[in-house]
Amino acid sequence: xxxxxxxxxxxxxxxxxxxxxxxxxxxxxxxxxxxxxxxxxxxxxxxxxxxxxxxxxxxxxxxxxxxxxxxxxxxxxxxxxxxxxxx
Amino acid sequence: xxxxxxxxxxxxxxxxxxxxxxxxxxxxxxxxxxxxxxxxxxxxxxxxxxxxxxxxxxxxxxxxxxxxxxxxxxxxxxxxxxxxxxxxxxxxxxxxxxxxxxxxxxxxxxxxxxxxxxxxxxxxxxxxxxxxxxxxxxxxxxxxxxxxxxxxxxxxxxxxxxxxxxxxxxxxxxxxxxxxxxxxxxxxxxxxxxxxxxxxxxxxxxxxxxxxxxxxxxxxxxxxxxxxxxxxxxxxxxxxxxxxxxxxxxxxxxxxxxxxxxxxxxxxxxxxxxxxxxxxxxxxxxxxxxxxxxxxxxxxxxxxxxxxxxxxxxxxxxxxxxxxxxxxxxxxxxxxxxxxxxxxxxxxxxxxxxxxxxxxxxxxxxxxxxxxxxxxxxxxxxxxxxxxxxxxxxxxxxxxxxxxxxxxxxxxxxxxxxxxxxxxxxxxxxxxxxxxxxxxxxxxxxxxxxxxxxxxxxxxxxxxxxxxxxxxxxxxxxxxxxxxxxxxxxxxxxxxxxxxxxxxxxxxxxxxxxxxxxxxxxxxxxxxxxxxxxxxxxxxxxxxxxxxxxxxxxxxxxxxxxx
Numbered sequence: 062x063x064x065x066x067x068x069x070x071x072x073x074x075x076x077x078x079x080x081x082x083x084x085x086x087x088x089x090x091x092x093x094x095x096x097x098x099x100x101x102x103x104x105x106x107x108x109x110x111x112x113x114x115x116x117x118x119x120x121x122x123x124x125x126x127x128x129x130x131x132x133x134x135x136x137x138x139x140x141x142x143x144x145x146x147x148x
Numbered sequence: 149x150x151x152x153x154x155x156x157x158x159x160x161x162x163x164x165x166x167x168x169x170x171x172x173x174x175x176x177x178x179x180x181x182x183x184x185x186x187x188x189x190x191x192x193x194x195x196x197x198x199x200x201x202x203x204x205x206x207x208x209x210x211x212x213x214x215x216x217x218x219x220x221x222x223x224x225x226x227x228x229x230x231x232x233x234x235x236x237x238x239x240x241x242x243x244x245x246x247x248x249x250x251x252x253x254x255x256x257x258x259x260x261x262x263x264x265x266x267x268x269x270x271x272x273x274x275x276x277x278x279x280x281x282x283x284x285x286x287x288x289x290x291x292x293x294x295x296x297x298x299x300x301x302x303x304x305x306x307x308x309x310x311x312x313x314x315x316x317x318x319x320x321x322x323x324x325x326x327x328x329x330x331x332x333x334x335x336x337x338x339x340x341x342x343x344x345x346x347x348x349x350x351x352x353x354x355x356x357x358x359x360x361x362x363x364x365x366x367x368x369x370x371x372x373x374x375x376x377x378x379x380x381x382x383x384x385x386x387x388x389x390x391x392x393x394x395x396x397x398x399x400x401x402x403x404x405x406x407x408x409x410x411x412x413x414x415x416x417x418x419x420x421x422x423x424x425x426x427x428x429x430x431x432x433x434x435x436x437x438x439x440x441x442x443x444x445x446x447x448x449x450x451x452x453x454x455x456x457x458x459x460x461x462x463x464x465x466x467x468x469x470x471x472x473x474x475x476x477x478x479x480x481x482x483x484x485x486x487x488x489x490x491x492x493x494x495x496x497x498x499x500x501x502x503x504x505x506x507x508x509x510x511x512x513x514x515x516x517x518x519x520x521x522x523x524x525x526x527x528x529x530x531x532x533x534x535x536x537x538x539x540x541x542x543x544x545x546x547x548x549x550x551x552x553x554x555x556x557x558x559x560x561x562x563x564x565x566x567x568x569x570x571x572x573x574x575x576x577x578x579x580x581x582x583x584x585x586x587x588x589x590x591x592x593x594x595x596x597x598x599x600x601x602x603x604x605x606x607x608x609x610x611x612x613x614x615x616x617x618x619x620x621x622x623x624x625x626x627x628x629x630x631x632x633x634x635x636x637x638x639x640x641x642x643x644x645x646x647x648x649x650x651x652x653x654x655x656x657x658x659x660x661x662x663x664x665x666x667x668x669x670x671x672x673x674x675x676x677x678x679x680x681x682x683x684x685x686x687x688x689x690x691x692x693x694x695x696x697x698x699x700x701x702x703x704x705x706x707x708x709x710x711x
Contacts, residue, residue: 087233091226109359109367114385117222118443122229129236129429145700147420
């Protein structure tokens with residue numbers, strides 16, 4: 062029982078760490094690249110796009126999709142490792 | 149075949165499909181009515197969520213908004229997609245594990261308080277009603293423009309259809325009609341977008357066409373920047389909003405999205421926690437297809453519009469300008485009498501008035517696409533409006549039948565009675581929504597800012613703390629919700645209704661517009677809850693166990709089986 066509690070605490074700690082990393086990415090692609098540093102990013106180009114504008118109107122959205130699927134994959138792995146998965 | 153025949157044919161076929169699905173998927177129990185029996189596959193739920201989320205505003209208005217706002221329009225693109233990351237990572241899996249029917253269910257149980265539940269119910273109903281009124285209006289407008297019936301008749305037809313499948317099928321009926329509606333709306337959006345992208349840039353993928361080159365080899369966006377600055381506007385790829393305002397509006401829309409009850413409940417319908425996670429990913433994929441095409445449609449539309457009208461002789465306007473002039477969406481007024489159209493930033497010189505909706509609605513005509521494509525856009529607009537309306541109506545009916553009646557006022561009613569109550573409540577909600585569709589409050593657009601602000605300042609923080617802080621208690625949660633709500637409501641009410649003349653950046657708190665103030669409301673909610681909870685007793689042990697339990701996926705099926 063005590064062991065269980067310890068392992069659950071560890072599971073939660075690893076979960077939070079993963080969340081913080083992925084939310085950091087989420088913040089970077091939208092708020093940093095697309096808003097706060099948009100003028101600096103616009104000095105670079107991606108084909109016909111200024112880079113900051115691209116992040117704000119396209120890139121951030123692609124990144125959001127990737128972030129969710131990375132989360133799904135890593136969380137499923139974490140669930141199995143701590144034996145809390147559903148199947 | 150002419151446009152009208154095509155429109156009646158295609159709209160008629162899609163409506164027949166929705167009704168057919170409704171009959172096939174009737175709900176027999178409250179569990180089927182509220183959460184579709186909890187057995188929806190993650191892929192189907194992703195599609196349904198996408199249709200649920202993308203409203204008449206996303207389909208009809210967003211591309212036009214972006215075409216006039218340029219870079220500033222990014223707030224909608226990032227704001228209305230980034231919320232899904234929050235949903236997937238912070239809310240959906242845990243709420244699915246919690247395994248009840250509604251958001252007020254979670255708030256009421258987690259904070260062991262009827263007061264908290266009631267505050268949540270009132271918010272859910274208010275948010276959903278403001279939203280649904282706009283959808284019914286959208287239905288009416290599409291009907292009147294494409295099917296040449298009165299707006300009133302259009303709204304009533306829309307009401308009957310929604311009534312039919314929402315009341316009969318509940319969440320089960322809504323889920324499978326939303327899947328069909330997603331297919332209709334995405335097809336209707338992408339076909340004209342692909343054609344126009346090919347015409348302008350030679351690239352069949354509009355997302356890439358946006359960064360592509362025009363026939364003469366210059367980049368589309370560079371040309372657009374040049375054309376607009378020449379006319380005295382800000383360049384397309386530059387913004388005119390303050391950076392802090394862009395930041396706060398984006399955040400309010402993201403957090404608001406993650407806190408909207410009709411989106412959250414969709415994740416109660418999948419069988420397992422891992423399905424809830426995956427399903428949020430699928431939902432965003434389906435949404436992203438439209439949301440990455442929208443900025444392209446906006447830019448193409450602006451380019452086409454300037455190319456066709458700016459400084460061109462009035463006598464040589466193409467047919468679509470005349471067609472849409474009749475609807476009042478385009479207005480030309482030759483102020484200086486030179487027989488040409490001057491489009492300019494200065495209102496004294498500007499001779500062209502354009503409604504933003506035209507960028508999507510008139511697209512097929514601008515690109516000279518066949519009549520069936522125009523009919524398809526009508527069916528797509530209706531699909532977008534109806535699917536969102538149905539999702540919202542379900543939240544209203546669930547809030548009334550389940551949270552108010554069953555859990556608060558008449559706790560003794562049987563499941564059969566609750567199901568009847570839910571159906572009556574859905575009928576009542578449709579009628580009220582229809583009334584506001586026919587007699588719109590003059591400020592529907594303003595009210596939407598309200599809905600997002602409220603969701604951001606109330607539900608989002610209270611749910612997050614319920615999951616991630618075991619120490620958060622009912623005093624903290626109620627205090628936080630009320631202070632966040634009061635602040636947000638007063639700020640929006642003051643600038644939007646009481647003193648609209650003062651609604652300028654100089655008067656705003658830290659240059660944050662009413663659209664972005666929900667973010668500040670959210671921060672206040674978090675802060676107040678934290679402080680109050682530290683000075684009041686910790687929640688009882690069984691609540692702390694509940695929090696531990698929702699944090700691990702295993703056993704999600706068992707929670708549902710208790711119903």
